Amino acid sequence: MTSTPGTGPDAAGTGAEPHGSDGRPAKPAKRARGGLLGWLREIGIILAVSIVLSFIIKTFLFKAFYIPSESMVPTLEENDRIFVNLMIPRNAALQRGDVVVFKDTKGWLPSLPPSTPNPVTEALEFVGLLPDTSQQHLIKRVIGLPGDHVVCCDASQHITVNGAPLTEPYVNPAETPRPMPFDVTVPQGTIWVMGDNRNHSSDSRFHDAAQPGSGFISLDDVEGKASVIAWPLNRIQVLDNYPGTFSAVPSPR
Template identity: 55%
Template sequence: MWAAVREIIIVVVVALVISLVVKTFFFRAFYIPSGSMEETLQKNDRIFANLMVPGPFELTRGDVVVFRDDQGWLPPIASTVTNPLGEFFAFVGLVPDASNQHLIKRIIGMPGDTVKCCAPDGKLTINGVEITEPYIFPGDAPSEQEFTKVVPEGKLWVMGDHRAESADSRYHEDVQDGFVDISSVEGKASVISWPLDRIGGISNHPEVFSNVPAPKSPAPSK
């Protein structure tokens, strides 16, 4: 009997260690609370973000990234009632941690890029080249607001796929001109893990940005 119990304990401990290592260095679970990234991500989706980005793997235009709300874009978090089991699963990374404020958006501008809205036909341009964005929510314009932004060093310009419902970089120009710090990025959204009928990868649509040239000058410091 003791041998069987000991084996179960060893298996559980090893599984917890593996889960903690995965959460710390590789992947972490997040919950999608709004429709700002529809139709790529739906409200109540669960995703896993690759924590190796940024890091050993670099960010690119089109990546869907999870980042900390270091600039106060979100209202203060309301206190929630938790239970020990839920806290444990959040600790090991099997469910999202509701105690931290995070956002998820798509990278449109990298350091040095000039992002502009809009071209005569209503499309965004990056470094002077128009882009066609198939991931935008059906019926939405690329942007209802006009802007021209040169992304500083160490920053990103991010936008939601549901442009009419996304309080993204366009709506926070009062806080460091709407830019997000690369250092705030927790990881790249890689996989939808729930619900079961939506399990699959999350594309960064490289074809959208394939003709965008590199910035003509180094990213300005900010």
């Protein structure tokens, strides 16, 4: 028996080459990449995007620092990790009571012995994935703004700003501050800063006493306003600048 054309076993069998609508042989579909290679590729993309975003954030918005000393106890404990708002004072004015991080351009810190650099740590700090550990920065609270007249102390041992006495709830309650007399007017473009742990903070008071004028911090050296304690977990909180403490301070003359 003969087979009718088109109805034999090879008419639609595996030996026939598929054709497209234009009559040409159809190209075989590419197999989608998957498995380990695809998974690694996705992880690489995620890491790259994370690094770029982290670098942008730490350059323009927030930067992480760690606290190396006890000068801001009880507000900040040694080894706390904080986030600093870089928009202040870059895009918004500082306020009295703000906690600020500033570069040590005046040599307040003792010189450190040379250490072996760790390229991995330095790279992670550069892109913002680790807090800055360079120890070339200090952190204090703003007490006087440009033009302010800051004095220690009145008859009640209170610091005054433009004649208004300050009640300072942020000062370490574990120790009564030892008065260190000073009477300064803050020059334009600078601030007067003090630590909350007054008896253990080498701040504007000490450096101005050693060399008058060296206690003022240039606004150009201010990295930003410390906004949040991010680590350890049991200390996560937004930092207060105590506006009530400074609400009665008049504008400088």
